[in-house]
Amino acid sequence: MRAVIFDLDGTLADTSKDLIAAANACFEARGLGALLDPVGDAGTAFRGGRAMLTLGVERAEGYGAALVEEDYPRLLAFYGENIDAQTELYPGAVEAVEALRHDGFAVGICTNKPEGLAEELLARLGIRGLFGSMIGADTLPVRKPDPAPYFAALEQAGGTRGLLVGDTETDRKTARAANCPSVLVTFGPDGRGVEALEPEATIDHFDELPGVVARLLAEGTG
Numbered sequence: 001m002r003a004v005i006f007d008l009d010g011t012l013a014d015t016s017k018d019l020i021a022a023a024n025a026c027f028e029a030r031g032l033g034a035l036l037d038p039v040g041d042a043g044t045a046f047r048g049g050r051a052m053l054t055l056g057v058e059r060a061e062g063y064g065a066a067l068v069e070e071d072y073p074r075l076l077a078f079y080g081e082n083i084d085a086q087t088e089l090y091p092g093a094v095e096a097v098e099a100l101r102h103d104g105f106a107v108g109i110c111t112n113k114p115e116g117l118a119e120e121l122l123a124r125l126g127i128r129g130l131f132g133s134m135i136g137a138d139t140l141p142v143r144k145p146d147p148a149p150y151f152a153a154l155e156q157a158g159g160t161r162g163l164l165v166g167d168t169e170t171d172r173k174t175a176r177a178a179n180c181p182s183v184l185v186t187f188g189p190d191g192r193g194v195e196a197l198e199p200e201a202t203i204d205h206f207d208e209l210p211g212v213v214a215r216l217l218a219e220g221t222g
Contacts, residue, residue, distance in 0.1 A: 001106050002217045003159025004209075005133075005150055007166035008111035008118055009046050010188040012093050013125065016042035017086035022079035023052035026071040027060070035059045043189035046168060048112060049075045080117055084124040090187060092206030097130050099210045105217075108133030108157035110149050112170065115139045132157035145173035150180070163200070163216055165209070172197040181216045183209065 009015045017038045023045075024034040035056035036044070044055050053068040053075065097107055108131050111118050115136025122128040133156030137143045140152060154162050163181040164171055167188035175182030181200040186192050195202055201212045 001159050002104070003106035003108060003154050003157050003162035004100050004213055004217075005108045005110050005153045005157070005159075005162055005164050006097075006131075007164070007168075007171050008109055008113055008121070010167040011090075011165055011171075011185055012109075012127075013087055013089050013121070014042075015087045015121070016045040016189070018082060018084065019045040019049070019052065019079060021082065021086070022075045023049070023056060025078045026053065026075050027056050029074070030063075030067075030071075032056070032060050032063075046189065047170075049079070076114070076117070080120065083117065083121050087121065087125070089125060089127070090185070090206060094127060094130070096206035096209040097127075100213060101130070103210065103214070105213065106132050106157040106159040106162070108135070108153040108159070110135045110144065110153040110164065110174075112137045112143050145170050145177055147174060147178035150174050150178045161217070163213065167194065169197055172199055175199070183212055183216070 006012055020036045020038045020041060023036050027035045036052060044051050049072055050068055053071055057063050057067055100107055113136055115138055118134060118136045133153045135149045135153040140148055142148050150164055164175040165183045167185050172182050183201045184194040184199040186194060186202050186204050200216055203209055203212060
């Protein structure tokens with residue numbers, strides 16, 4: 001069965017504001033104030049909790065890398081309690097996934113978000129039932145861009161070949177390592193900058209995805 005595997009943060013949902021709020025809560029608890037900007041630092045948010053904490057440390061004086069590891073569990077705890085306060089699905093995401101399912105594609109998720117948090121977010125957004133698989137950062141001993149999580153998501157969803165939909169260089173590298181096509185979205189923080197990564201396709205809106213998938217995973221090819 002042909003399958004479409006999705007990244008989560010920055011691809012299906014804009015989680016940046018809730019992620020940055022969690023990082024800023026850590027900084028504020030230390031009396032440093034809010035060191036990250038919800039809009040300007042959205043790209044860093046999609047690169048993970050440690051990336052956000054590291055950026056904040058670089059902007060503060062007198063704090064080193066130890067703060068990052070010390071505050072990372074606190075960031076996860078705060079984020080878990082407020083995981084969907086400001087998070088929104090990108091326009092057309094649900095409709096595109098439903099259209100793919102209707103057309104006979106398996107669908108799953110492969111994310112570098114911890115599995116428990118990803119499951120919680122999908123449940124709160126009311127979309128967990130749409131996906132046949134959910135592989136998180138800690139589901140396996142390795143994470144993206146290692147191809148193993150992609151292959152696990154593919155197998156768990158019931159797919160035999162597929163493609164990866166994402167928004168970052170990590171997703172592009174994962175697809176390359178898995179020798180599968182990649183589709184990168186241009187509505188994330190990097191915008192059309194993802195074209196420089198030379199994916200097999202880009203989309204400006206989820207309305208385009210079913211047609212792109214049908215072309216890249218045409219029956220009898222690949």
